Amino acid sequence: MWTNAGALKDDKLVDYVRNLNPQLRQLTIFPSEICNYRCSFCHIWGDTGWALKEPQRVIREQLDIEVLKRFIDQVAQTGNKVGAILTGGEIMLYRHFEELVSHLRSRKMNVYVNTNGSLMKNRLPFLIENTVVVNVSIDGPEEYHDAIRGKGSFRTICDNIEALMAEKKRRKKMFPFVSVNMVLSTSNYHSARSFIPALRERFKDYTVVLHDTKNPWQRRRDLSVNFSPLLYTTPERGQAYADQMKEHLDCHVSPAWQGFVEESIPIDTEALKRDLQAIWAEEGVDYSEYVDIHDYYTDIDNVFGRSKCVAPWHELIIRRTGDVYPCVDLPDYKLGNIYENSLAEIWQGERAVRFRDYLLNDNLMMCNRCTRLFADPETF
Ligand SMILES: C[S@@+](CC[C@H](N)C(=O)[O-])C[C@H]1O[C@@H](n2cnc3c(N)ncnc32)[C@H](O)[C@@H]1O
Ligand code: SF4
Numbered sequence: 001m002w003t004n005a006g007a008l009k010d011d012k013l014v015d016y017v018r019n020l021n022p023q024l025r026q027l028t029i030f031p032s033e034i035c036n037y038r039c040s041f042c043h044i045w046g047d048t049g050w051a052l053k054e055p056q057r058v059i060r061e062q063l064d065i066e067v068l069k070r071f072i073d074q075v076a077q078t079g080n081k082v083g084a085i086l087t088g089g090e091i092m093l094y095r096h097f098e099e100l101v102s103h104l105r106s107r108k109m110n111v112y113v114n115t116n117g118s119l120m121k122n123r124l125p126f127l128i129e130n131t132v133v134v135n136v137s138i139d140g141p142e143e144y145h146d147a148i149r150g151k152g153s154f155r156t157i158c159d160n161i162e163a164l165m166a167e168k169k170r171r172k173k174m175f176p177f178v179s180v181n182m183v184l185s186t187s188n189y190h191s192a193r194s195f196i197p198a199l200r201e202r203f204k205d206y207t208v209v210l211h212d213t214k215n216p217w218q219r220r221r222d223l224s225v226n227f228s229p230l231l232y233t234t235p236e237r238g239q240a241y242a243d244q245m246k247e248h249l250d251c252h253v254s255p256a257w258q259g260f261v262e263e264s265i266p267i268d269t270e271a272l273k274r275d276l277q278a279i280w281a282e283e284g285v286d287y288s289e290y291v292d293i294h295d296y297y298t299d300i301d302n303v304f305g306r307s308k309c310v311a312p313w314h315e316l317i318i319r320r321t322g323d324v325y326p327c328v329d330l331p332d333y334k335l336g337n338i339y340e341n342s343l344a345e346i347w348q349g350e351r352a353v354r355f356r357d358y359l360l361n362d363n364l365m366m367c368n369r370c371t372r373l374f375a376d377p378e379t380f
Pocket of ligand 1: 035042044087088089091114115116136137181183228229230231232
């Protein structure tokens with residue numbers, strides 16, 4: 001879950017952002033967006049996701065590894081400490097996955113992998129040698145997870161996670177940290193309370209703990225469990241975002257925002273809140289600074305996390321087309337393209353400057369349900 005807390009708030013946060021110098025610290029790479037799953041709530045491949053509306057030939061496009069490597073080299077030459085998040089679609093379907101990870105490592109970048117966990121089996125030693133975090137999606141106990149991600153997928157994924165943890169143990173390795181992320185959606189929220197017990201039952205020889213955002217490294221564990229709220233918007237707010245982008249940034253947005261649209265969220269939010277509080281109490285974690293899940297799901301205008309986003313000062317998002325964006329889930333405001341532009345052109349270009357200037361004063365209508373508002377400016 002996400003915290004509301006941060007050392008910087010209100011005016012202090014605004015001042016902080018005003019005086020912020022752009023310094024690239026994070027690359028988030030979607031080198032391919034293909035996926036072997038069709039998770040029902042997924043904003044890319046789910047029931048309302050954008051990928052099914054695109055010609056499949058286009059979606060199968062994958063980033064040229066040589067072009068990507070050259071861009072990574074330019075990033076490395078800045079001398080900044082940069083972390084790389086690899087995601088997708090399913091990242092392990094990128095045909096150059098190993099080469100990409102090895103290249104990032106050779107440039108001293110820490111690699112964080114977001115995966116559905118289905119394709120890890122043949123890559124365990126590689127992951128152990130080269131990655132810092134492997135974040136696997138599991139959306140509840142077996143029957144709930146399988147209803148969202150496909151029959152039999154819970155077993156496959158758990159077998160793979162267990163094999164990874166066992167291999168780590170055998171090699172006496174600390175990395176990668178293995179975490180599990182459950183997205184709380186309409187079809188699985190009832191099962192939140194039984195999720196950690198189900199994982200403890202499945203992974204009897206391992207320590208499973210609730211991820212504590214405020215003290216992430218405090219407790220010894222083999223597997224940490226994170227709960228994420230559904231990222232969503234309403235049709236009205238999404239359309240307001242599209243209008244805002246056109247009017248203020250001359251940007252015609254892609255259909256990506258439509259992948260987040262939920263007409264309604266049929267969740268008993270008070271019951272879910274009680275369940276989460278009970279989980280936090282059982283696991284000995286202070287819930288008070290976490291997002292209020294009832295407010296989150298019942299008022300789309302509420303802002304959580306921080307009131308201002310700092311991602312465009314620290315992060316670049318590279319998509320399969322080579323297009324580069326400042327926003328992680330919205331391939332709309334294009335800063336450049338790595339097939340055509342240098343890092344300097346992208347990072348210091350007129351478009352990047354304009355976007356940062358805009359965000360100094362205004363948030364976008366989609367910002368208030370974006371994960372990056374929960375990134376701490378001091379630790380981004
Ligand atoms: C898009 S997936 C890509 C990585 C990989 N395929 C996976 O499933 O973990 C990244 C994360 O986004 C989550 N996700 C997808 N759609 C979402 C939504 N509408 N709201 C919140 N999280 C979502 C997935 O559950 C997953 O944890
Ligand atoms: S595995 Fe990930 S990318 Fe694929 S459909 Fe599911 S959430 Fe979306």
